[in-house]
Amino acid sequence: MAKSNKPIVWSLFAGGGMLSAFVTPVLIFVTGLAVPLGLMSLDSLSYDRMLVLAQNPVGKIVLFAVIFLPLWHAAHRLLTTLHDVGLPKGRIAMTACYGAAALGSIAAAVVLLRI
Amino acid sequence: MTEQTLQVEILRYRPETDQDPAFQTYTVPYRDDWVVLDALNHIKDNIDRTLSYRWSCHMAVCGSCGMMINGEPKLSCHAFLRDYYPNKVRVEPLANFPIERDLVAVTDDFMEKLESVKPYVIPQQERAVDEGPHLQTPAQLNAFKQYTMCINCLLCYAACPQYGLTPDFVGPAALALAHRYNLDTRDAGREQRQEIAASNEGVWDCTFVGECSQACPKSVDPAAAIQQTKIASTIDWYKALLNPWGKR
Ligand code: SF4
Numbered sequence A: 001m002a003k004s005n006k007p008i009v010w011s012l013f014a015g016g017g018m019l020s021a022f023v024t025p026v027l028i029f030v031t032g033l034a035v036p037l038g039l040m041s042l043d044s045l046s047y048d049r050m051l052v053l054a055q056n057p058v059g060k061i062v063l064f065a066v067i068f069l070p071l072w073h074a075a076h077r078l079l080t081t082l083h084d085v086g087l088p089k090g091r092i093a094m095t096a097c098y099g100a101a102a103l104g105s106i107a108a109a110v111v112l113l114r115i
Numbered sequence B: 001m002t003e004q005t006l007q008v009e010i011l012r013y014r015p016e017t018d019q020d021p022a023f024q025t026y027t028v029p030y031r032d033d034w035v036v037l038d039a040l041n042h043i044k045d046n047i048d049r050t051l052s053y054r055w056s057c058h059m060a061v062c063g064s065c066g067m068m069i070n071g072e073p074k075l076s077c078h079a080f081l082r083d084y085y086p087n088k089v090r091v092e093p094l095a096n097f098p099i100e101r102d103l104v105a106v107t108d109d110f111m112e113k114l115e116s117v118k119p120y121v122i123p124q125q126e127r128a129v130d131e132g133p134h135l136q137t138p139a140q141l142n143a144f145k146q147y148t149m150c151i152n153c154l155l156c157y158a159a160c161p162q163y164g165l166t167p168d169f170v171g172p173a174a175l176a177l178a179h180r181y182n183l184d185t186r187d188a189g190r191e192q193r194q195e196i197a198a199s200n201e202g203v204w205d206c207t208f209v210g211e212c213s214q215a216c217p218k219s220v221d222p223a224a225a226i227q228q229t230k231i232a233s234t235i236d237w238y239k240a241l242l243n244p245w246g247k248r
């Protein structure tokens, strides 16, 4: 049988799943609840601070990871869910899901690199 | 006191006379220590000798009596009538398999897949009898023992929505058995099994629904075996990528 290339998408899916499970809820809490509700100082998400984060190489890597991995996770999950509801796992569905994740990843990388 | 009874609705299919499978209802005596298989045996012995189904051990060992009982894959020798009484019990052949006759499913697809993963120890070197037994520590045995408990009852295949959607999927029990031999310290056959287990039809079609492990009467946890195989196969893949000259 042909050697499968599925480990690529699966590892992105698994990595993204891990991040989505552990890091994304914290990010949602901080950006969506804690700061707006005043549990954390409004200043902690200020433009200047965020700019410094996005300019720092390590900050760029972290930001890229929390954007691109969950994107691939979502793409793969969506594709399997489409399959579950009866859509064949054809080229079109695959290109749409993984293509969107790839575009999102490239866009994130470009934006981060230009900051 | 009138005898307590229970209705059993059975999906019948006799290919020589029936166009399509259809339900037939039987009334059987109710006993609280009876399992569904006892009810089937009562029907076969006293009511309708034409009923076909598989069974052998009546003690959850042989794995031949798997059926859909009220829509759930179960061993009929392990499903007590008291859990359904006074309601009707509906009995159908295992889902996701073609019907051979009445409650007998055609399981050839699984048999081929099982064979394809080489579910036996493939030693590095043949060992002569006078070399004695191949010793294993309790810890080494523990690493794979749970996966040896499989009785090939196929409840996991009937439970797996992915097998239903993608019939080429190698499926839970066969992949769990591949994993069982891969983890065995006496075995050196992993590379051969990976041909199947890590192929497109192997572990990747699993979306970790986990129904197989829920359905398994022997706590084999095939879903865990599949996820572990995914991780190990992914590590293989990246290793091969980083070291293209190395052994595959
Ligand atoms: S893994 Fe469990 S459910 Fe599947 S065939 Fe083996 S014993 Fe049956």
Ligand code: FES
Pocket: B055, B056, B057, B058, B059, B060, B061, B062, B063, B064, B065, B066, B075, B076, B077, B078
């Ligand atoms: S009759 Fe053997 S497992 Fe049920």
